[in-house]
Each structure stands twice: as structure tokens, then as C-alpha cells.
Amino acid sequence: MRRKTSITLLAVSHACVDIYQGSVAALVPLFVAERAYTYAAASGIVLAASLLSSVAQPLFGALTDRWAMPWLLPVSTLLGGAGIAMSGLSGEYTFTLLFVALSGIGVAAYHPESARIAREASEGSHAAMAYFSTGGNVGFALAPLMVAGITFLGGLSSTPLMVVPALAGTAMVLPVLRALVQHKSAAGGKPAPVGRDDTASFMRLTFAVVFRSIAFVGLSTFISLYAQQRMNGSAAAGTAALFVLYLGGVVGSVLGGNAAHRWGRVAVSRWSYSITAIAIAGVVWMPGPAIYLFVALTSAGLYVPFSLQVTLGQDYLPTRVGTASGITLGLTVSVGGLASPAIGALADATSLRTALTPLIVMPVLSWLMFRTLRDPEAANERGGSPQKPLVPPRPPLTNPARARRVSHNPGLGGGRPRSPELNASSAIVSGSRAQGSGRLGGGNRGRPER
Secondary structure: OOHHHHHHHHHHHHHHHHHHHHHHHHHHHHHHHHHOOOHHHHHHHHHHHHHHHHHHHHHHHHHHHHOOOOOHHHHHHHHHHHHHHHOOOOOOHHHHHHHHHHHHHHHHHHHHHHHHHHHHHHOOOHHHHHHHHHHHHHHHHHHHHHHHHHHHHHHHHHHHHHHHHHHHHHHHHHHHHHHHHHHHHHHOOOOOOOOOOOHHHHHHHHHHHHHHHHHHHHHHHHHHHHHHHHOOOOHHHHHHHHHHHHHHHHHHHHHHHHHHHHHOHHHHHHHHHHHHHHHHHHHHHOOOOHHHHHHHHHHHHHHOOHHHHHHHHHHHOOOOHHHHHHHHHHHOOOHHHHHHHHHHHHHHHOOHHHHHHHHHHHHHHHHHHHOOOOOHHHHHHHOOOOOOOOOOOOOOOOOHHHHHHHHHOHHHHOOOOOOHHHHHHHHHHHHHHHHHHHHOOOOOOOOOOO
């Protein structure tokens, strides 16, 4: 299967999974309206999906580092869809939490293995990984539209129809898995990981991911309600704000993947986070319809580093790609839910504007973390990577006819033919001298003939 086809199918599958993460936030206004949940109780539902997902994703990542588990992709896709589909069936808060948590486990199981397979299918291309990540962003963007369309007539009781994307995502991923099995059979097995883990850099990257996640999940949980307040209570205004927040991520991911090829992953992420801090301030404080412009800028700014953080994490932990993917890709969209109850409680005690104001600081903290990071690819290009393989010196005599004249001509080679062993030794010594003269500034002296 061609790379473009594999990445396209994986991106569609990613969309069909992440549409359920976006659906949790899109269902919050309905839970508040139909079941009279408080802000804190509604944010607890987001916590149910995020907490299990945050804990489970690194665990699934560690398992996939030890054993290949491609079957997790279809199984987790179905599990994520089933949980959201059942979340509207019972009015009991406990059962709602249980079903949403079940969906969170499915999402957690999907991301580490899918990121590993996508990196393998992308053949190291940042643009291809960006398109895979964009699939998830499309799923987020479609979530409020799906929720609004399905619940328009039947309310929360019609949520079982939301299982349809899970069925489609499962159908998309199966051909990729079959092609993967065929490719590995032809290649004769999985190649061994190369390089050493840079745990310190990975930990700093993880903190950057956590701060980004708090900003994004906090906004996605409450932006719909906040836009309704700012636009005189219009429910359509809230849905539009959430749609713009998710749709901007599509643009951001594509921009990030392409920009990284020119300026590097770390530099692009730094600029993105610095701009995002200004954009979130605009969301919180700018009046009227201008909120939509700043929501779009915030979304794009938060998603420019999205796929770049995933590949950076995999490069920092080359021997534990699954674990790196589970943390960078999974925590990016889940751990922020841990802060949602605190934001909701502050909103209940004060106002939504006051509760959202601390989110301005989050991208600044991510920017500070990226100030301490270096791109492993840039180090390799400069020759500064300790894992860069050594290239043996070129033998000085590469022309067979010239070698025969030197070894047999008394005037050039000394009278009698030299043995192949002596010729090989001379080549090595001559190559070493050539390297030494170059380091000492000897110009072309001692350089072997080509």
C-alpha cells in the first residue's frame, strides 16, 4: 500500500476516534440544560474521560513497546464510540460518568499504537504525520456538529446514533493493518531501535504538553457556554465557537508540519506558543463577535506544535516509541481534563471570564519549556549527534587499472608485486594520514588519489 493511501486511511480513522473526545465537551451544555448539572458536575464528566485516558495511555504505550498490538486500533475505536453512544441513555450521573469513562479508555488504547503505526507509514515525514494529526483535529471539529445534529430532535436519548463514526473508523483501519502485516513479512521482522533515550529532554517536553493540554481542554469545555453568555444566550453561538476552536486545529496542524521542514520543530513550536498566549487573552477579554477571530487564532496556535511534539517525543525516546506516543499524543488531549473541575468550581464561585483568565499563562509556560529543548534532527545535521554512524575512510586507490600499474611497475611500486594484504593495509594507513592532515590544516598534502 502506498504511503499516501495508508496515511489517509489512518487520518480518517483518527478522526473517527477523536470525534468522541470532542463530543464530551459538546455534550456538556446538554447535560447542564436537560439534567440541571452544575458547572462543577458537568466538568466532572470531562474529568471522567480525561483521568482514565491520562493514566491509561502511557500504560498502553508501554505495552505496545513490548508487544505489537495493531488489533488495538479497531477494538479501541469501537469502545470509544460505544461509551459516548450510551452516555445519554441514563439520567443517573453515575452511569453517565461510567459510560464516558469507558469511551476514554477506548481513546487511550487507540493513540499510542496508532501513532507508532503512523510514524512507520509516514517514513519519517513531518508533513505526513501532520496529516495524520489533522485527522484527529477534523474529528474534534465535527464533534459539535454531530452532537447538535443527532440531539436536535431527540435530545440526549438519541446518542446511540453516535456509534456510526466508530463503525466507519474500524472499516478504515483494517486495510492498513493488513498491509502492515504483509510489509513486515516481506521485510523479515521489526528493525531494532536505534539511538539512546534523552529522558531529561522528554520530561521537559512532557511539561510543555501538559500546559498546552490545560489551555485547550479548559477552553473546549467552557467556550460554548462562554460564547453563549457573550452573544446574549444564543445556543448557536456556543456551537459555532466550539466548531471554530476545533476547526482551527486543522489549519494549525498542516502549518506546523510544513513549517517544521523549513525552520525546525522546536523553533516553530516556540513561536506558536508565544502567539497563542496573546490569542487566549483576546478570547477572554475582547468583546462581541471578535471572540471568534481569537478562538480561531488560539486553535491554530495550540495545534501547530501538535504533531511536532509527537515526533519530538519519539526522537527523544527512540527505544520506547509507544510510551512517548502515549504521553505526547495522549496527554495532549486528556490531562487538561484534570484541571477542568477546578476551572468549573472557580466559575461557579466567580464568573466564567475569571475562571478562564489563568489559561493565558499556560502557553507561556509551554514556551518556557521549549526554550530549554533542542531538535535531535538539527543536531544530526550539524554532526553533533553521538549516535551518528562513523563512515570508514575511502581507500586511496579506487581505479583497478591504476592499482595494477602501481603494484607491478618497478618505477612506481618498487619492483615486485605487493600482496593484497599489504595493499589493504596501505590503503587504511594512507586514509588515516589523509584525515589527519585535513584536521591539522595541511590542505591537500597526504590526501589519497581518487
